[in-house]
Amino acid sequence: MSIRIGILGYGNLGRGVECAIKQNDDMELVAVFTRRTPETVSILTQTAKVYSVDELINKKDEIDVLILCGGSATDLPAQTPEYAKYFNVIDSFDTHARIPEHFANVDKAAKEAGKIGIISVGWDPGMFSLNRVYANAILTYGKDYTFWGKGVSQGHSDAIRRIDGVADARQYTVPVEEALQQVRSGATPELTTRQKHTRECYVVAKEGADLARIEKEIKEMPNYFADYDTTVNFISQEELNEKHSGIPHGGLVIRSGKTGWNGENQHIIEYSLKLDSNPEFTSCVLVAYARAAYRMSKEGQSGCKTVLDVAPAYLCKQSGEELRKHML
Amino acid sequence: MSIRIGILGYGNLGRGVECAIKQNDDMELVAVFTRRTPETVSILTQTAKVYSVDELINKKDEIDVLILCGGSATDLPAQTPEYAKYFNVIDSFDTHARIPEHFANVDKAAKEAGKIGIISVGWDPGMFSLNRVYANAILTYGKDYTFWGKGVSQGHSDAIRRIDGVADARQYTVPVEEALQQVRSGATPELTTRQKHTRECYVVAKEGADLARIEKEIKEMPNYFADYDTTVNFISQEELNEKHSGIPHGGLVIRSGKTGWNGENQHIIEYSLKLDSNPEFTSCVLVAYARAAYRMSKEGQSGCKTVLDVAPAYLCKQSGEELRKHML
Numbered sequence: 001m002s003i004r005i006g007i008l009g010y011g012n013l014g015r016g017v018e019c020a021i022k023q024n025d026d027m028e029l030v031a032v033f034t035r036r037t038p039e040t041v042s043i044l045t046q047t048a049k050v051y052s053v054d055e056l057i058n059k060k061d062e063i064d065v066l067i068l069c070g071g072s073a074t075d076l077p078a079q080t081p082e083y084a085k086y087f088n089v090i091d092s093f094d095t096h097a098r099i100p101e102h103f104a105n106v107d108k109a110a111k112e113a114g115k116i117g118i119i120s121v122g123w124d125p126g127m128f129s130l131n132r133v134y135a136n137a138i139l140t141y142g143k144d145y146t147f148w149g150k151g152v153s154q155g156h157s158d159a160i161r162r163i164d165g166v167a168d169a170r171q172y173t174v175p176v177e178e179a180l181q182q183v184r185s186g187a188t189p190e191l192t193t194r195q196k197h198t199r200e201c202y203v204v205a206k207e208g209a210d211l212a213r214i215e216k217e218i219k220e221m222p223n224y225f226a227d228y229d230t231t232v233n234f235i236s237q238e239e240l241n242e243k244h245s246g247i248p249h250g251g252l253v254i255r256s257g258k259t260g261w262n263g264e265n266q267h268i269i270e271y272s273l274k275l276d277s278n279p280e281f282t283s284c285v286l287v288a289y290a291r292a293a294y295r296m297s298k299e300g301q302s303g304c305k306t307v308l309d310v311a312p313a314y315l316c317k318q319s320g321e322e323l324r325k326h327m328l
Numbered sequence: 329m330s331i332r333i334g335i336l337g338y339g340n341l342g343r344g345v346e347c348a349i350k351q352n353d354d355m356e357l358v359a360v361f362t363r364r365t366p367e368t369v370s371i372l373t374q375t376a377k378v379y380s381v382d383e384l385i386n387k388k389d390e391i392d393v394l395i396l397c398g399g400s401a402t403d404l405p406a407q408t409p410e411y412a413k414y415f416n417v418i419d420s421f422d423t424h425a426r427i428p429e430h431f432a433n434v435d436k437a438a439k440e441a442g443k444i445g446i447i448s449v450g451w452d453p454g455m456f457s458l459n460r461v462y463a464n465a466i467l468t469y470g471k472d473y474t475f476w477g478k479g480v481s482q483g484h485s486d487a488i489r490r491i492d493g494v495a496d497a498r499q500y501t502v503p504v505e506e507a508l509q510q511v512r513s514g515a516t517p518e519l520t521t522r523q524k525h526t527r528e529c530y531v532v533a534k535e536g537a538d539l540a541r542i543e544k545e546i547k548e549m550p551n552y553f554a555d556y557d558t559t560v561n562f563i564s565q566e567e568l569n570e571k572h573s574g575i576p577h578g579g580l581v582i583r584s585g586k587t588g589w590n591g592e593n594q595h596i597i598e599y600s601l602k603l604d605s606n607p608e609f610t611s612c613v614l615v616a617y618a619r620a621a622y623r624m625s626k627e628g629q630s631g632c633k634t635v636l637d638v639a640p641a642y643l644c645k646q647s648g649e650e651l652r653k654h655m656l
Contacts, residue, residue, distance in 0.1 A: 019589050023468045044589055099652055120656055127462070129656045130640055131599075134455070136655065137616040137643035138609070140351045184602075259612055261347050261372055265604035271459075272600075274512075276593035281466070284587055288465040308641040308651055312458055315465035323636055324427055327464065328448055328457045 002028035003294045004062060005287075006087070008053065008079065009069035010034050010041055012247070013092065016283030017067050018044055024287060026317050030063055060086040064297075065290040067091075077102060084109040084117040084304075088293045090286050092122040099125070099306075107304035116293045117304045122282040123273060124148070128253045130307050131271040135255035139267055142257025143188040147175035147196060151249025151278060159224045160201055163217050165209030168237060170244040172200040175252070183254050186266045199230040202244050204237045249278035288315040330356035331622045332390060333615075334415070336381065336407065337397035338362050338369055340575070341420065344611030345395050346372055352615060354645050358391055388414040392625075393618040395419075405430060412437040412445040412632075416621045418614050420450040427453070427634075435632035444621045445632045450610040451601060452476070456581050458635050459599040463583035467595055470585025471516040475503035475524060479577025479606060487552045488529055491545050493537030496565060498572040500528040503580070511582050514594045527558040530572050532565045577606035616643040 005021055007014045010032050021029045022045070029048040034041045038050040051059070056066075066087035068079050076093045083089050084106050093102050099120055110117040120126065124146070132144055153173050160169035179195050189195075201218055205211055215232045218225055250273040259265050275281045289307070292314035296305070313320055318327075333349055335342045338360050349357045350373070357376040362369045366378040379387065384394075394415035396407050404421045411417050412434050421430050427448055438445040448454065452474070460472055481501050488497035507523050517523075529546055533539055543560040546553055578601040587593050603609045617635070620642035624633070641648055646655075 016587070019587060022589065023587070096656065099656055100649070103652055125656045127466075130462070132655050133640045133644055133651060134458070137619075137640075138455075138612045140612075259344070259347060259351070259605060259608040261350065265608050267604060267609050268600075268602040270598075270600045270602075272596075272598045274596040274598075276595060277587060280587040280593050281595050284466045284468075291465075306652060306656055308656065309639050309648070311637050311639045312461045312465075313636040316461055320637070321428070323461060324431055324634060327460050328424065328427055328453045328634055328636065 002026060003291060004028055004030045004064045005290060006030055006056075006059065006063040006066045007032045007069055008056065008066060008083070009075070010036075010043065010050075011069065012279035013283060013286075014069035015044070016277070016280040017069060017286055018048075019280060020284045020287040021045075023284075024291070024317070027287065027291070031059060033059075056083070057086055063087060065090060065293050067286050067290055077105070080117060080119060081105040081109040084115050085113045086115075088116045088290075088297045090118050090121055090290050090293055092126070092282055092286060093120045094122065094125055096125065103304050103306070111303045114302045116297045116302060118289050118293050118306065118310065119304060120306050121286050121289045123275075123285060124251065126282075126285055126307055127273070128251070128271070131253045131269075132255070133308055135253070135257075135269045135271075139255055139257025139259070139269065141259070141263060142255050142267075145183045145191070145196075145254045145256070146251065147180060147254075148251040149173040149175050149197065149249065151251070151275070152244075152247050154247075156199065156201075156224055159221060160203060160218055163214055165206050165214050166203055167206045168204040168240055170202045170240060172202075174198045174200055180252070183256060184268060184270070186256055186268060188256050193227045194229060197228060199225055199228045201230060201232045202240055203232055203234050204240050205234055246276065247278045248274075248276050249281075250274045291315060291317070330354060331619060332356055332358045332392045333618060334358055334384070334387065334391040334394045335360045335397055336384065336394060336411070337403070338364075338371065338378075339397065340607035341611060341614075342397035343372070344605070344608040345397060345614055346376075347608060348611045348615040349373075351612075352619075352645070355615065355619070359387060361387075384411070385414055391415060393418060393621050395614050395618055397614075405433070408445060408447060409433040409437040412443050413441045414443075416444045416618075416625045418446050418449055418618050418621055420454070420610055420614060421448045422450060422453055424453065431632050431634070439631045442630045444625045444630060446617045446621050446634065446638065447632060448634050449614050449617045451603075451613060452579065454610075454613055454635055455601070456579070456599070459581040459597075460583070461636055463581070463585075463597045463599075467583055467585025467587070467597065469587070469591060470583050470595075473511045473519070473524075473582045473584070474579065475508060475582075476579040477501035477503050477525065477577065479579070479603070480572075480575050482575075484527065484529075484552055487549060488531060488546055491542055493534050493542050494531055495534045496532040496568055498530045498568060500530075502526045502528055508580070511584060512596060512598070514584055514596060516584050521555045522557060525556060527553055527556045529558060529560045530568055531560060531562050532568050533562055574604065575606045576602075576604050577609075578602045619643060619645070 106117040156171035434445040484499035
């Protein structure tokens with residue numbers, strides 16, 4: 001029998017989860033729940049239904065795992081603890097500083113209901129966190145580096161779009177190649193924000209807008225750009241649409257450490273991702289952890305978990321025996 | 329209280345484990361057990377003792393986890409199931425084809441004794457297996473590539489040393505850069521053995537030996553060299569000692585996969601290791617899993633496990649709360 005999945009929220013992430021379910025034949029998308037009028041939401045899976053979010057709790061016996069595809073700012077802090085009362089839930093909550101609080105809320109609700117909630121699933125937090133933990137556990141004397149990109153930052157793109165005179169914009173975060181090479185060589189430099197990443201902006205200005213002022217406002221914007229070497233390129237809407245409509249991302253987690261009685265040997269562990277579609281990759285991670293939630297729940301486990309609490313074998317369709325034979 | 333560790337076997341791996349324990353302040357090396365005369369074995373840790381292997385079972389109440397540092401050919405298939413009757417055990421059994429059988433033997437012994445046995449811990453099998461499993465669970469439509477090196481293969485070095493006229497030798501396995509670039513670019517080629525790795529040999533010939541014959545014997549040796557592009561360099565013993573006395577290794581696990589409703593987006597997951605000392609890195613992995621075995625045993629778990637069955641949080645000294653706050 002298939003694992004029956006529900007999706008709450010049908011933006012880029014919800015659609016990505018739908019696509020990922022198609023690639024996992026032990027799973028079935030039962031329904032998408034939306035805050036919009038259901039009739040206006042058109043999904044790809046012919047066998048699944050679209051319902052209003054108001055119907056969600058009524059469907060609790062038809063769904064094994066609910067994947068929450070809302071945002072971390074306001075949706076997930078409320079939704080994940082709320083729906084953990086009725087469902088095994090997965091979310092991609094990514095506000096690092098608020099994870100302990102979110103964990104506590106979801107843990108309480110999930111334990112009371114006897115459900116599993118896996119939070120902060122994706123690639124950072126998520127696969128990058130895993131790799132930091134594994135690498136730190138192995139090389140206890142060492143230093144971590146995380147680089148992001150080359151990839152689109154939605155938050156930074158939005159910040160540029162809010163500037164007066166800007167019609168559209170796309171911002172890429174790019175690791176500084178020299179810093180990367182330095183770290184890979186085994187050096188363990190202290191790197192400033194500016195030394196680690198640059199920011200590339202592609203901006204469509206409104207007709208008659210003051211380009212020099214826009215460029216200055218971008219480059220001096222606190223938190224977002226002021227601490228980085230930022231380049232601003234003004235291009236046409238056509239060029240933006242043609243060359244910058246994707247949502248690529250990725251990055252690297254590197255740990256450089258020493259072993260031996262006197263630290264005489266050097267080791268480098270590197271994990272890297274190159275992603276054509278940030279939301280689709282995140283969705284694939286969510287779906288793998290939905291399988292884990294289903295299995296852990298079947299075993300009688302409950303409460304809030306993160307990727308750090310889930311043994312890798314739970315993520316794969318194959319049995320432990322098959323994994324040992326073919327993947328170990 | 330510290331986790332009390334015992335080491336069985338004091339070669340490169342046993343010594344590496346001793347060094348790794350020094351880097352983990354929640355652990356303590358209690359004793360090294362050896363098949364040699366204990367008085368002839370000199371260890372680095374002043375607070376630890378050296379005993380004959382005959383004493384091992386008598387010390388079972390003084391040791392929380394026993395790390396088995398023998399070889400996979402004959403030592404571990406016998407030792408791991410035997411000592412799982414008395415201890416939580418960790419080994420680095422690396423004969424991939426025999427893992428299912430070894431697992432079954434250790435599982436039976438460990439379950440009967442209420443102990444934990446974690447087998448095939450290291451980097452391949454071990455960290456590479458983990459990365460294959462994670463990457464396959466996430467990108468279900470895709471292709472895996474594992475490259476080894478640049479690194480020393482002990483087995484291949486030994487094979488050269490057995491040739492008549494050879495005084496000493498060191499063999500490096502080297503990934504083919506073009507194949508690597510091709511895979512990283514997102515192409516998913518079918519690669520032959522020859523297209524993935526080359527073999528570099530550094531050979532010290534005995535005085536008056538026929539170099540042409542030695543080179544031919546190496547290059548035509550079945551299984552070891554015949555399927556590879558092999559280069560043979562004759563050098564002096566001094567040069568071998570000076571430039572080739574280390575035991576570096578490493579490699580890469582890459583998965584290239586597609587997502588989207590029609591597979592329209594491409595993703596690359598890459599995990600790579602660059603290791604100055606193969607045995608010391610393996611030892612660090614063994615020690616992290618010793619911590620996991622200790623904790624899982626304290627929770628009342630028993631039986632045989634592999635890295636695929638161990639949640640990452642068990643490996644770290646930090647609490648779940650600390651990990652969520654700082655590493656997620």
